[in-house]
Every structure is written in C-alpha cells, then in structure tokens.
Amino acid sequence: MIDPWASSVDYDKLVNQFGIEKISDLLNDIKNPQKLMKRGVVFGHRNFKEINDIINKKQDFALVTGMMPSGQMHIGHKMVVDQIKWYQERGAFLSLPIADLESFAARGMSFEMARKIAIEEYLTNYIALGVDLDNDNVNVYLQSENKLLQDLTFRASNKVNFSQLKSIYGFTPSTNIAHVNAPLVQVADILLPQMEEFGGPKNVVVPVGVDQDPHIRLTRDIASRLHEDLGFLPPSSTYHRFLTGLSGDKMSSSKPATAIYLNDDAKDAAKKVKTAKTGGRESLKEQQELGGEVDKCVIYEMLVYHLIDDDVELEKIREECLNGTLRCGDCKAMTSELMEKMFDDLKEKQIEAREIAKSVIE
C-alpha cells in the first residue's frame, strides 16, 4: 500500500477517537481493491467488512451517494464517481439522490434550478465518467419529488429528538425547522434502498468525506431504532480524503481559482494544472539537495487521485521527487499533458452523456 500522506496524523486521530476503522487493515481481503483504497485516499470505514463479504458472495447490496446541486462539478468530485463505478461493477444497486430539498432550505435554490444543475453538471459527468445510469439497478431521484423518501423522513423524525440533533449538528432554538429536518432527509436517503419497494432490508455502503460521519452515525442509530418496524440494517460507510485545491486550500465549486471544473475545456484544464501549488523548494539547488515535499504537492495528488493508474509508475515518480531528480517544471508539464488527455476523452463522452442525462430523471 502506498500512503501519500504517511506523515499526516489527523486522519489517524479520527480513526482512533471516533471508532472509524482503517481500510488498510482490510485490504488483503478485498479482491481488486479500488485504486483509491490502495492509495489511502479512501482511508477509513465503518463495517465495510460486511460489504466486502457480500461482494465476495455476490449477494445484493446497495450504494448511496447524494448530489448537492449547488454549483459546478470539479475534479475533486470525480473521486466519488470512480468509487461508484467500482461498486457498480460489483453488482451494487445505486441509489443516487439529488439533494434539492437541502439546496432549497440551505441556499434558497429553486427546484427548477436544482434539477437543471443536477442534469447538466452531475448526471452528465457521472455518465461521461463511466457510471451506467440507464440501468434498472439504478435509482436517481430528486428528493422533492420522492414521496417514499418523504414518508421515510417522517418515520425517521419519529425516532429522534431536538436534543440529539442539537448535540450532533449544533442547532440552536433559532435554527429554522427545515434545517432541523435536513439531516433526517439525508438519513432517509441512506435508508431508502432498504424499503420493501427496493427489495427490503439489505447492506448499504455510503462513501463519504469524514466530515459527513455525524450523518452516518445518526443514520446507523435511527436504522437500529427502525429495525423492529422495518427490519433495517445499519449502513456501512467509507471515508475519503479530499483533493486539495490548486492554491493549496480546499477545492471549492464556488472558487474558480481553486478548482478544475469538469465542464472546463481540455486546454483550460491543462493550463490550470500549471497554476497548482507544488511541493517544490525555494531553489533548484535546494530541491536537488533535499528533494521535493511530495506530500505537500497538489500536482502529485492529481497523479495519485486521477492521472496515474499504475502503482509502480506512481511510486517511481514519488521517489524521483523525494530524491530531487524530478524537477517540478517537468512534472507539471507531464501532469498537465495527462490532464489534457483525460479532459479530451471526457469532452467527447460528455456530448452523448448530456442526452442520456436528461432522460434519467424525466
């Protein structure tokens, strides 16, 4: 296993303090683990062992991941799509909510606008990146249009009180009630594939950033409370790190200087790569003496997450950086070229994908 962030202790702390387990401890049991699992991008889990057993036995399970239609999709989001593909290849039922109730409550976004963004940004790129959404084993839905989801939200709301939500989400008495309900809509999203309408109780996996763990814990708790009535099982989860933004901060949909958008054209994407913060030293001399700071390098992250499939090749780049033989300029040029190639391919696929995307939620 390659761990590009071997020096980082924050994630270890999370693992120790909150009961999240390490994916690395399971890697030997996972057949053809997803690239991001091997590379420690997907670093933690709750009860993934059961999902892995189910996969190995070729039994039914589901994957849930939501789309927040709040802006442009960027290369950071692609990581989740790659995970979806891996689960779809292993027979997962895909349950993919579009969080338009949440975007309305949190940002006042109209349902019409949310639908448009969901189709043009999310569904188009999911398809272009290789997820098969035109498939009976997939349920893409708008929260606002899903009666069954709203029924389940109501059932969930009957199993939790204000005090619990307050302790998890920091709500105050002035929090509006739509906000108070928002996490319960997410809980219902995660539990939905276990409804009779989708074949009843089953194992479900939810790949999330670690900031979403409170939702997972709440959902596991409510699933247990609904077990007697509806037979629900607590969902499993995996936790991933995030691709750093170009400037070294968070990559954000709403900050163009931080992100490469999937709807950027290939030339622009390639150009943006060259603006990314590297782990390079002050001078070439220093670089040759000390080597690059590979674990602080956004360029290297792009290679790890998206651009180099071969682990041996990636390891070679890492070593050449660390020992000072690979220069940042050359590395950037190569990465920029790989990004342009990836985007050339993506642009071609987006054309057809756009048409299919429209039909997915019509």
Next chain:
Amino acid sequence: MIDPWASSVDYDKLVNQFGIEKISDLLNDIKNPQKLMKRGVVFGHRNFKEINDIINKKQDFALVTGMMPSGQMHIGHKMVVDQIKWYQERGAFLSLPIADLESFAARGMSFEMARKIAIEEYLTNYIALGVDLDNDNVNVYLQSENKLLQDLTFRASNKVNFSQLKSIYGFTPSTNIAHVNAPLVQVADILLPQMEEFGGPKNVVVPVGVDQDPHIRLTRDIASRLHEDLGFLPPSSTYHRFLTGLSGDKMSSSKPATAIYLNDDAKDAAKKVKTAKTGGRESLKEQQELGGEVDKCVIYEMLVYHLIDDDVELEKIREECLNGTLRCGDCKAMTSELMEKMFDDLKEKQIEAREIAKSVIE
C-alpha cells in the same frame, strides 16, 4: 340572540386577551346565520368578516377542517359537521384532511387503521349527516398520501424556528422531531386550498375549538411569510364551545360513560340521554321555588346544539326551566325521544353513506 351561557366569563376573557372577536357583533350582517352562531355556541372569530363578505358576493372560498382518526365519533363532533353543511350550501370548497400523520406520530396508529377509522367513523357520518362528499368541490385526503401537502409542509418548515414552536406548543429538547413537525403539517393542511392546484390564493375559514387557536395564529403568521412566494392570504377562523359530556366533564371519544356515539343504535342513544347530568335542584320543592340551573344542564345543551331547531321553542323551554314549571324528568323524557328520532334517521342514512364513504378516498 340566545346565549345559553350568559353567565360564563371565560369565553369573554379569551375574546379580550387573545384578539379573538365576538361573532355576536357580526350577526346582523350574516344572512341566515348558522343556528350555532345565533346561539353563541360558535362565539368567536378571527377575520370572519371577510368570509362573510365573500359569501355575500358569492365568490370562491374554502373551508378546512381536519379529522383526527383516533376513535369513535360522538354527538359533540356533529356540531362541526353542521357548520360544514352551512358553508357547503354557501359554495365553499371543502378541504378535509384525515390527520393520519399526526395519529401515527402521537399514538403510533398505523396508516391502515387510520384509514379504516376515517372511512367507517368520520366519512360515513359526515355523509349521513348531510355533507355531500361525492362532489368536485370537495377534497378529502389522507395526509400520509398527499405529496402536495408534504411539499407545503416543507415550505412552511422553512419559515419557522424551534424557538417559535417551543413558545407556542411548549416543546422541549426531548420532544421528538415528528411532534415538532406535526403543527407544520396542520399549517400546510390549512394553506393547501390556496395552492395553484386548487385555483391559487383565496380566503379560507377554519372552524375550531378555542384550544386550536395557537395553530390558527401560527398559520396566519406563516401564511404572511409565504405571501411573497405563493401569494397566500392569512386564514380566517371561528371558535366554538364544546358539548359537555354526559357526566358533566368533557365528552370524550375514549370514555364511553361521557359520550353518545354516532354509531350507537337509537335505543342506546335514547337511554344514554337519561344518564346525563341536569341542572335540577336537590328536591322538587326547591326546583319549583328556585327554578332549574339551565346553564349547568347537559340535557339543555343537547337541545341547543342538536335537537331543537326553532329558537322560539327553545326559548320557551329555557324559561319554563328557569321558572320551575318544567320538571327534569319530563324534560329528559322529551329530549330522549328527540334523540331517538334523530338517531333513527341517522341509522337509516348511515347504510348508504357507508358505501359512498369507501369511494371518497379510494
């Protein structure tokens, strides 16, 4: 106007303290006022003047009243049905929610059971008592099955916070979230007839017991906050007293000794009348000297609410009671006979009504 509770000050206090206005001040402007309005059973209102103007101008308006499917319907409930009929005769669109989300959250009643009780108790008796439910100008619905209602609940939840609900309903942090949402479902019930699907913004009247005024005030507040987006008008309301139970306490669905159920047979109903608490004195002599305490008499209430249509006749009974010439025994026998007659008629109508009721929410 006859006021059988002229001595009661509690209702006056309500009128003065909470901004409820007296129906009596409007009576001269109301054409053929409903019997219960004339008799002070419907004693208060908010903004009924506008409804009355709309009625006089024969314009569109709606009436909303909910059914809580929690048990047997009794003669106390009949009062609401009589009001519905009066509004239906004046062209009201009737919007009649069955509160199954609330009975589930509050009492754990299954949706199947709620539907059964709604049909067999409420809809059957509404029809038997003369409401025309088989009519395009009527919408009877189960909350749990109404997607539009749930959307509107969500819109309402976006306009109110925990603190406001707490101050109205006394919620605590340990109140479960389904309970916190319950009043917002009621708010949505009241606002529903103003949705585009029902012809858009219009005046709405809600006849309620005064204990329901907090819901009305909350709804009027939220209607104003949704005015900009949806054009909603604050609903009007009327307030009624409750028929006292046979024993002198509250008439309750769940306490058979207090109630005459609409599904009782005529003989039983007549017999139960004779168990009712009267305003009779200790001895016949005392009765002849002091007269009966008519305002404490449940028998007299039955006459006022349900059994005597002619105001002059009712006034005569009241006076004969007060001056001691009418004996309780005779009065009870007469009332019992009138009740039996009313029930004979009701029993006959229930047979056909039962069949129609099934089709109303199928």
